[in-house]
Amino acid sequence: MAERSEEVKLLGMWASPFSRRIEIALTIKGVPYEFSEQDITNKSALLLQLNPVHKMIPVLVHHGKPISESLVILEYIDDTWQNNPILPQDPYEKAMARFWAKFIDEQICVAAMKVVGKTGEEKDAAVEATRDLLKFLEKELVGKDFFGGKNLGFVDIVATLIAFWVMRTEEIVGVKVVPVEIFPEIHRWVKNLLANDVIKKCIPPEDEHLRYIKDRMVKLIIKPA
Template sequence: MGEELKLLGAWANPFSRRVEIALKIKGVEYEYLDGDIIHNKSALLLEYNPVHKKMPVLVHNGKPIAESLMILEYIDETWKDNPILPRDPYKRAMARFWAKFLDEKCVPALWKYCWSLGEEQENAYEEACGVLKILEGELEDKKFFGGNNLGFVDITANSVGLWIVVIQEAGGFNILTPDKFPRLCKWAEEFRSCPVVKENLPPRDRLYALFKARFEKISGSKDAELASRH
């Protein structure tokens, strides 16, 4: 029986890229439908994810699954080969715990720091360093968060593995550096070097150009706001 599998995603969206990495690890064939992550809420997206209206959405035989962590678990349960979640119940629960930490604590704190300016960014620095320190401690001396093999938490941490690295380069600031977080930086290199990851991350130069343009726009808006006060 043939299966129909579609992924509605966006090239620069780290949550969308998580799903692509998982599908490639599983060796599953799928059709990729690219959309605009900010401006274009297509009819297809509204049909498949009317609640959050966000990508990614995985559509399996006409049934949509939204939210990247839910999609990753669905993929792992549907296609049993090359598991991304541990089979041991305790380790599985811990992987879910750290994935939730990444999405609810780590990514928001880092995004707030990266996209703030001046005093607001300075105030966000301590919290951002705090979540990175927690991740650094969890890694210990492991190659990946789950041990020797790429898994659920590593895939979830892709924002730290590439996006934060490129954003800080484009913004001209440093938070994730080898002197502050040697284990995380080593993990990020290992993560990006994995063939299945390397083939399914957005082009670094294109991502850099996107973020550079965004920083210039934010800076220009801030300058215009300050000028209007005088």
């Protein structure tokens, strides 16, 4: 279903995994949108007005109505533009997709942030904790091209946070959190993602992204010695 671009606006930030999720979903659906790059260190009056609860990007604005929280936005997009579904149609499969998405955001994302934020033994413990959680996803991928099966779906979109943020920060934090010896299925899945045209178009360019993470995120999270 075609939409006029002025009807769909995304307040986002180029380096944010949460914002990129929304770009991936809109691209899969073929929905044109206007992108409004936000400075999350100096929040705009528009962002504060549209997301007064969390004051975070991404925010999707459709026909003037704002929707916040990336998982909620993804479901809204799937409900609104029903071509190229990203969630499974089967109720059980759909519940499982939501389960893993929640697991990624509430458990893996939180554990992986600790790897960046801690040092010494605490960091080692955070790496182990992250790996223990990732092992569940490793099992989920056995025999599949994507979490969604043959095609990229909801969990894949959510899990790009692991492929392109957690795995890209490995170099910066100086530890392989997701080594190929322990996670061959996850590495195979990342290759499948990288061969996908929508993903290629919607992930941040690696060099610029690594520079961003180094210059900004690490300074924010780890106080330099």
